Amino acid sequence: xxxxxxxxxxxxxxxxxxxxxxxxxxxxxxxxxxxxxxxxxxxxxxxxxxxxxxxxxxxxxxxxxxxxxxxxxxxxxxxxxxxxxxxxxxxxxxxxxxxxxxxxxxxxxxxxxxxxxxxxxxxxxxxxxxxxxxxxxxxxxxxxxxxxxxxxxxxxxxxxxxxxxxxxxxxxxxxxxxxxxxxxxxxxxxxxxxxxxxxxxxxxxxxxxxxxxxxxxxxxxxxxxxxxxxxxxxxxxxxxxxxxxxxxxxxxxxxxxxxxxxxxxxxxxxxxxxxxxxxxxxxxxx
Numbered sequence: 425x426x427x428x429x430x431x432x433x434x435x436x437x438x439x440x441x442x443x444x445x446x447x448x449x450x451x452x453x454x455x456x457x458x459x460x461x462x463x464x465x466x467x468x469x470x471x472x473x474x475x476x477x478x479x480x481x482x483x484x485x486x487x488x489x490x491x492x493x494x495x496x497x498x499x500x501x502x503x504x505x506x507x508x509x510x511x512x513x514x515x516x517x518x519x520x521x522x523x524x525x526x527x528x529x530x531x532x533x534x535x536x537x538x539x540x541x542x543x544x545x546x547x548x549x550x551x552x553x554x555x556x557x558x559x560x561x562x563x564x565x566x567x568x569x570x571x572x573x574x575x576x577x578x579x580x581x582x583x584x585x586x587x588x589x590x591x592x593x594x595x596x597x598x599x600x601x602x603x604x605x606x607x608x609x610x611x612x613x614x615x616x617x618x619x620x621x622x623x624x625x626x627x628x629x630x631x632x633x634x635x636x637x638x639x640x641x642x643x644x645x646x647x648x649x650x651x652x653x654x655x656x657x658x659x660x661x662x663x664x665x666x667x668x669x670x671x672x673x674x675x676x677x678x679x680x681x682x683x684x685x686x687x688x689x690x691x692x693x694x695x696x697x698x699x700x701x702x703x704x705x706x707x708x709x710x
Contacts, residue, residue, distance in 0.1 A: 442486075442507045445481070445482075445485055445486055445507070446505070446506075446507060448481075449474060449478045449481065449482065450474070450475065450478050451472040451473065451474060451478075451500075452472065452473045452474070452475065453467055453472055453473070454466075454467055455467070456473045456497075457635075458496045458497065458516065458518075459475075459476060459496050459497070460496075460518070461635060462496075462518055462602070462605075462607070462634065462635065462638055463496075463518070463600075463602075463607050463632065463633060463634045463635060463638065464632075464633060464635055465499065465516075465631055465632055466631040467499070467631060468627065468631060469502065470501060470502050470503065470627070471499055471500070471501060471502060471627075471628070471631075472499070472500055472501075472502050473497055473498070473499055473500075474497055474498045474499075474500060474513075475497050476494070476495055476496060476497050478497075479495050479497045479498035479515070480492070480493055480494075480495070482498065482500075482506060482513070483495075483498075483515075486506065486507050494517075495515050495516055495517050496516040496517055496518055497516050498513045498514060498515055498516065499513060499514040499516065499609075499628060500512075500513040500514075501513075501624065509614070510617075512611060512612055512613040512614075512617060512621065513611070513612060514609050514610065514611045514612075514625075514628055515608075515609075515610045515612065516607070516608065516609055516632075517607075517608040517610075518605055518606070518607055518608065519605050519606045519608060520604050520605035521605055521606075521651050521652075522604065522605065522648075522649040522650050522651030522652065523601075523602075523603060523604060523605075523640075523643045523648055523649065523650050523651060524601050524605075524606060524651045524653070524654060524655070524658065525650060525651070525654055526571065526573065526576065526601065526654070526655055527654065528654040528655055528656055529571045529573060529655055532569070532655060532656045532659075534565070534568055534569050534659070537569075537656060537659060537660055538562075538564065538565060540660065541562055541660055541661075542561075542562045545560060545561065545562045548560075558586050558587035558588050558589075559586075559587045560584060560585070560586050560587070561584065561585045561586075561587075562582060562583075562584060563582075563583040563584065563585050563592060564582075564583055565580065565581065565582065565583070566581035566582055566583040566594055566595075566596070566615065566618055567579065567580060567581035567596070567618075567622065568580065569659050571655060575600075575629075576600065576601040576602075576640040577598060577599065577600050577601070577629055578597075578598070578599040578601070578655055578658055578659070579597070579598055579625075579629075580597050580659055581594060581595060581596040581597065581618065581621075581622075582594070582595045582597070583615055591614055591615065591616070592614075592615040593613075593614065593615060594611075594612075594613045594614060594615045594617065594618055594621065595610065595611075595612070596610070596611035596613065596618075596621050596622070596625055597609075597610055597611075597659075598610075598611075598625060598628070598629055599658050600629070600632060600633070600634065601640050602634045602638050602639060602640055603634070603637070603638050603639060603640060603642040603643045603644075603648060604638070604643075604648055604649065605651075606658065607632065607634065609625075609628060609629070609632060611624075611625055611628075
């Protein structure tokens with residue numbers, strides 16, 4: 425699918441002092457109803473929520489990404505300043521493109537899929553270089569994809585390297601399948617934070633769920649649309665290109681500097697366009 429790579433620098437826009445930006449963000453705690461009423465977050469003490477407008481400010485003014493990124497908000501850990509190198513967050517979006525069938529859960533060959541994704545990224549690098557950006561490499565799975573049939577949640581993580589960067593970036597992806605679409609949770613962090621992120625994301629998925637009537641089990645085959653893709657496309661990012669879904673945010677990667685890359689990654693086809701500075705986040709559309 426359509427893939428968005430994001431990276432943010434730990435420095436703010438020149439005209440926004442970090443202390444001023446942090447003080448202006450309206451963090452929320454406790455039970456959060458996401459915009460549109462599609463899902464809820466029941467945040468424990470260790471996490472806070474930023475509504476869409478403030479999430480956009482953190483992504484652009486705080487992490488050096490271009491403005492205008494549309495999300496349902498962000499989840500950030502309470503104990504870490506998001507404007508430091510140790511800062512990380514979970515970008516929340518929702519894709520209402522139909523009920524995703526999970527019939528292919530046991531038949532996907534993820535090693536072969538990884539090779540296809542790596543080749544697609546190589547092709548995308550040609551476009552990046554034309555626009556003056558460094559090549560990006562999908563190093564491999566930081567965590568191989570796995571699907572929880574009981575909760576209808578799909579997990580995987582990618583290790584990414586940008587030419588010239590010392591540190592590799594981590595995109596930790598979770599897709600929660602619902603009645604009419606997919607709740608997208610993308611953690612952006614450094615690769616050396618994977619143990620912490622893996623642990624924390626288990627907590628995040630535990631307090632994230634669709635509201636009654638929007639859950640996977642609420643699907644009505646007589647009235648509801650079925651998506652034109654399955655689980656493999658959620659991982660590979662192939663469906664977005666097929667469906668013409670451009671300009672949407674998916675998988676994020678947070679590196680020493682955090683930045684945005686937008687790419688279209690159909691299975692076997694890769695065209696990327698980078699916005700922003702020099703680091704990366706991989707937003708893979710599901």
